[in-house]
Amino acid sequence: MCAAAAEHCFHIMIPVVSNYCSDLGVPTRNAYIVDEIWEELAKAKYLEWEEASTQRSWELQRLKEACEGALREKHFLDGSETEGFLDDPIVSVVSHLKKLDLLGEVFRKAAEDDTPSEVPDYLCCKITLDIFRDPVITPSGVSYERAVLLNHLEKVGNFDPITREPLYPSQLVPNFAIKEAVHSYLDKHGWAYRTESD
Numbered sequence: 001m002c003a004a005a006a007e008h009c010f011h012i013m014i015p016v017v018s019n020y021c022s023d024l025g026v027p028t029r030n031a032y033i034v035d036e037i038w039e040e041l042a043k044a045k046y047l048e049w050e051e052a053s054t055q056r057s058w059e060l061q062r063l064k065e066a067c068e069g070a071l072r073e074k075h076f077l078d079g080s081e082t083e084g085f086l087d088d089p090i091v092s093v094v095s096h097l098k099k100l101d102l103l104g105e106v107f108r109k110a111a112e113d114d115t116p117s118e119v120p121d122y123l124c125c126k127i128t129l130d131i132f133r134d135p136v137i138t139p140s141g142v143s144y145e146r147a148v149l150l151n152h153l154e155k156v157g158n159f160d161p162i163t164r165e166p167l168y169p170s171q172l173v174p175n176f177a178i179k180e181a182v183h184s185y186l187d188k189h190g191w192a193y194r195t196e197s198d
Contacts, residue, residue, distance in 0.1 A: 035147070038133050042193045049190025053114040064107045071099055116191040123182050126162055127152065131192055132182050135175040140165050143175045 075096040119131050125145040134146040140163045144152075152161055153169055160167045186192055 045186070045190060046193040049193060053190065056114060057111065060107055060110055064103070067103055068100065071096070071103065075099075113188055114191065116194075119185070119189075119192050123178065123185055131186075132175075132178055135178045135182070136172040137175040137178075138163075138165075138167055139171050140167075143178050146172065146174075 075092070078092070123131055125132055125135070125148055126142060127144055127148045130145070132143070132145055135143045136146045136149060137143045138149075138160050140160055142160060142162050144161075149161070149172065150169060153167065158166060158168050
């Protein structure tokens with residue numbers, strides 16, 4: 001199954017598993033199958049990104065080498081055409097080196113999305129510090145991963161872990177804005193699908 005199809009299935013399965021568990025009287029937070037589906041989806045998406053990233057990296061490297069070669073050839077041809085006419089050949093060399101530096105910067109920028117870095121804090125759960133899968137927002141405005149917060153409410157008590165204000169499961173609202181931001185981020189930064197078990 002391709003990663004896109006798996007992702008589509010995952011988004012369909014969350015409400016189905018949640019409703020099924022609710023119908024059976026089983027708390028949704030215990031529906032470990034959603035986590036297993038997410039793990040498999042993340043692995044598939046990460047492997048898909050890794051393959052595409054490797055291909056892009058090779059293509060960028062070949063293109064960079066071709067551009068550097070063309071710049072060197074242009075510099076050589078410009079130097080041979082104007083030989084004896086330039087007041088300062090050092091200016092020509094400095095100009096050539098600046099062009100090479102600019103070219104290198106362009107290719108560094110092109111590779112940025114494929115370079116792992118820190119996931120922005122606003123896309124991560126305040127408890128686990130992992131990227132959101134199913135974010136919910138509390139009345140105090142803090143977002144958490146649904147399963148983690150429900151576990152906290154069940155085992156620790158009915159209060160917000162950060163604000164310490166009273167909090168009940170019925171007060172949690174899906175945070176679709178953050179969920180969409182996470183999907184957008186993951187589409188652009190496939191490396192962020194990597195999980196600890198990879």
